[in-house]
Amino acid sequence: MEYKDLEIWFVTGAQLLYGGDAVIKVDAHSTEMVRGLNDSGILPIRVVYKGTANSSAEISAVMRDANGDAKCAGMITWMHTFSPAKMWIQGLMNYGKPLLHLHTQYNREIPWDEIDMDFMNLNQSAHGDREFGHITSRLRKPRKVVVGYWNDRETQGKIASWMRVCAGWADSRNMLVVRFGDNMNNVAVTDGDKVEAEIRLGYHVDNAPIATLVPYVEAVTEAEIDALVDEYELLYDFADDCAKGAEKHCFVRDAAAQEIALRRFLRDKGAKAFTTSFNELEGMKQLMGFASQRLMAEGYGFGAEGDWKTAALVRTMWVMGRGLPGGQSFLEDYTLNFDGKNSTILQSHMLEINPDITGAKPRVEVHFLGIGDARTCARLVFQAHEGKGVAATIVDMGNRFRMIANEVEVVAPKPLPKLPVACALWKPLPDFAAGAGAWILAGGTHHSSFSFSVTMEMLEDYAEIAGIELLAIDGNTTLGNFKFEMKVNEVYYMLNKALQ
Ligand code: MN
Numbered sequence: 001m002e003y004k005d006l007e008i009w010f011v012t013g014a015q016l017l018y019g020g021d022a023v024i025k026v027d028a029h030s031t032e033m034v035r036g037l038n039d040s041g042i043l044p045i046r047v048v049y050k051g052t053a054n055s056s057a058e059i060s061a062v063m064r065d066a067n068g069d070a071k072c073a074g075m076i077t078w079m080h081t082f083s084p085a086k087m088w089i090q091g092l093m094n095y096g097k098p099l100l101h102l103h104t105q106y107n108r109e110i111p112w113d114e115i116d117m118d119f120m121n122l123n124q125s126a127h128g129d130r131e132f133g134h135i136t137s138r139l140r141k142p143r144k145v146v147v148g149y150w151n152d153r154e155t156q157g158k159i160a161s162w163m164r165v166c167a168g169w170a171d172s173r174n175m176l177v178v179r180f181g182d183n184m185n186n187v188a189v190t191d192g193d194k195v196e197a198e199i200r201l202g203y204h205v206d207n208a209p210i211a212t213l214v215p216y217v218e219a220v221t222e223a224e225i226d227a228l229v230d231e232y233e234l235l236y237d238f239a240d241d242c243a244k245g246a247e248k249h250c251f252v253r254d255a256a257a258q259e260i261a262l263r264r265f266l267r268d269k270g271a272k273a274f275t276t277s278f279n280e281l282e283g284m285k286q287l288m289g290f291a292s293q294r295l296m297a298e299g300y301g302f303g304a305e306g307d308w309k310t311a312a313l314v315r316t317m318w319v320m321g322r323g324l325p326g327g328q329s330f331l332e333d334y335t336l337n338f339d340g341k342n343s344t345i346l347q348s349h350m351l352e353i354n355p356d357i358t359g360a361k362p363r364v365e366v367h368f369l370g371i372g373d374a375r376t377c378a379r380l381v382f383q384a385h386e387g388k389g390v391a392a393t394i395v396d397m398g399n400r401f402r403m404i405a406n407e408v409e410v411v412a413p414k415p416l417p418k419l420p421v422a423c424a425l426w427k428p429l430p431d432f433a434a435g436a437g438a439w440i441l442a443g444g445t446h447h448s449s450f451s452f453s454v455t456m457e458m459l460e461d462y463a464e465i466a467g468i469e470l471l472a473i474d475g476n477t478t479l480g481n482f483k484f485e486m487k488v489n490e491v492y493y494m495l496n497k498a499l500q
Contacts, residue, residue, distance in 0.1 A: 003167045008100075012053065015083055030080065040151075074162075100145075164319075177311050262274070278374045310330060349422075384425075389453075
């Protein structure tokens, strides 16, 4: 299990109409089902059975406990018997964590020869879950509904996917993003309302003058740098001019000192994500690109040029994808390659790409970078492996946050002998024209958080929990429908805001 410090609570709805014996059976079935879920080996978070809820008071109590329990990242509810849903009103109204309504039943098939009225009085999920669904909808309560037999892998896979979102949500509710330098001057799309972001998404964004990081770099010892460079030599190839003993090796050592300093600084602050600025580097020897690559691989969120929203989303998607293969990274739409139906977008940045997205051994290179005060910078150079993934961003539309997500197919780029950066090359779905067109119509950033392991369904669940807009661009997107969806959303969110 990937998230050992978290729990998902399982609450079974029932009632006392059919007597105490029925509740005892409900309890035994629920215990067996929760054990089955935990033993499946599929779920990344442990399910904790919290018993049957048979009255409004019991439901309110377990919901209150869930809200107050730091380990509880969400709740699964299931109605074994008919649980009259007025009993759920107070509890659901006060419940403030992710909710999954599992529509399943204890028995897989109807026991045709055995079934009688006693069986029917006990096994009522088919109608009990509809009663619960009604009150959840009546209360406009965000939730995920998973339909399927509890012991099927497909059902368990859907629960597992939602659990990852719960972990990402729990993590983002308490997320400090440190910014070294402000948002890049005059850039619109990466900026936004930080107060609303803290209310809605939990991001707390603090400024850290670069001068406060400089003493951390100066405090790093030569022995610490030696040890880290040894680690680099195990993990990466080196260009001839920056290997040990070569003229540019000193820049690799400076980058190692930055990595150690930045990690210590972020730990001291309790930060989970950070941004840098190539215009605010007074006292630093180079832009912290290499350090950013290394720290992203450890799970720190990163955004360039003060892009705190992308930094936070990179962190959240890392948490969601923890332990899954494929990797994820901050990326930027770099340059276009027109080739009819095979047109692609080269994804890169000046330096800061997570080496987790490559299957090859990255190469350490040192080159001069002319922008701002970046100077001569070490960096890991590689090309991303092929595969399907999703790129996402969050933009501030003035009255709401909008998440835009695009399924993409990463393909092999050609060698780039004169562009010494890490990169990926992708085709947005459904195709280059509609994918890029929809992203631009939606007002999406040039920066994105990309993942090979996070799915569109996870992002949908995240947007549902956060109460933010999601515009999904996938294989079924047509620009006509997409524009219509945006118009409908405009009205929906305007009215929604007015009703709050
Ligand atoms: Mn950028």
